[in-house]
Amino acid sequence: MKWLLVAIIVCATSIGEVLQAAGMKRHGEVHDFRPGALGRVVYTIARNWMIVLSVTMMAFSFFAFMELLSVADLSFSVPATAASYVLETLLAKWVLKEDVGVTRWIGAVLVCSGVALLSQ
Amino acid sequence: MHRTRVLKTRIMTLIVVVSQVTGDYLLTRGMHEVGSMVGKSPLAFIFALFNPWVTTGVALLITWLFCHMLLLSWADLSYVLPVTSIGYVLVALAGRFFLGEVVTWTRWSGIALIVSGVVLVGRTAPATHKPLKVEVRQ
Numbered sequence: 001m002k003w004l005l006v007a008i009i010v011c012a013t014s015i016g017e018v019l020q021a022a023g024m025k026r027h028g029e030v031h032d033f034r035p036g037a038l039g040r041v042v043y044t045i046a047r048n049w050m051i052v053l054s055v056t057m058m059a060f061s062f063f064a065f066m067e068l069l070s071v072a073d074l075s076f077s078v079p080a081t082a083a084s085y086v087l088e089t090l091l092a093k094w095v096l097k098e099d100v101g102v103t104r105w106i107g108a109v110l111v112c113s114g115v116a117l118l119s120q
Numbered sequence: 121m122h123r124t125r126v127l128k129t130r131i132m133t134l135i136v137v138v139s140q141v142t143g144d145y146l147l148t149r150g151m152h153e154v155g156s157m158v159g160k161s162p163l164a165f166i167f168a169l170f171n172p173w174v175t176t177g178v179a180l181l182i183t184w185l186f187c188h189m190l191l192l193s194w195a196d197l198s199y200v201l202p203v204t205s206i207g208y209v210l211v212a213l214a215g216r217f218f219l220g221e222v223v224t225w226t227r228w229s230g231i232a233l234i235v236s237g238v239v240l241v242g243r244t245a246p247a248t249h250k251p252l253k254v255e256v257r258q
Contacts, residue, residue: 111233
């Protein structure tokens with residue numbers, strides 16, 4: 001049960017975040033942080049299908065995470081779901097065409113190993 | 121332009137990390153009070169939202185989601201992911217200093233690895249993608 005929830009969370013989070021990044025890149029860089037302007041950002045992105053699908057995936061992942069937290073400790077849940085780092089970095093390179101250089105790969109590996117050690 | 125972007129990236133990263141860490145903490149606390157949801161109706165989820173810890177946790181996680189989106193409007197996902205992982209370190213340090221938890225040498229080395237990863241990625245430019253070249257089919 002625990003591991004099934006972990007698999008669901010990792011997949012939903014990765015797909016959700018990649019869609020979120022793609023949708024926000026399409027929206028363009030936000031420069032104005034005044035409340036009115038932020039309200040307009042919400043209005044615009046609420047009609048962007050990638051953002052809508054992304055939020056759906058994140059909500060799905062969120063409920064699965066809530067469920068995981070009710071059957072397992074935070075010290076299990078957080079590191080186990082950190083597997084999404086690897087998947088998301090690969091998707092960032094393949095789908096989002098980001099320039100994931102050597103420095104970022106080393107950084108991602110360091111963070112992953114760090115999370116694994118931290119959960120010991 | 122570059123300095124402005126670096127500054128707003130740092131501020132937004134801070135908001136993202138703090139809202140996620142406190143949101144997760146409050147939600148965990150609330151969910152332990154509410155108990156397991158296995159086999160219960162969707163109404164049980166709605167009922168859980170009325171627990172004050174869960175309500176505050178959810179509000180903070182909505183803040184996290186929106187700020188994360190704003191950050192991704194200019195920064196790469198492969199930049200945002202490792203950099204926001206400093207949250208794990210904050211959780212461990214909060215456990216050490218506020219709850220008096222023991223941090224073993226294994227966990228300290230985990231903290232050191234995460235911090236070096238964050239510093240390393242934090243030094244790369246937040247955005248490498250070319251504008252409007254995101255290739256996702258409609």
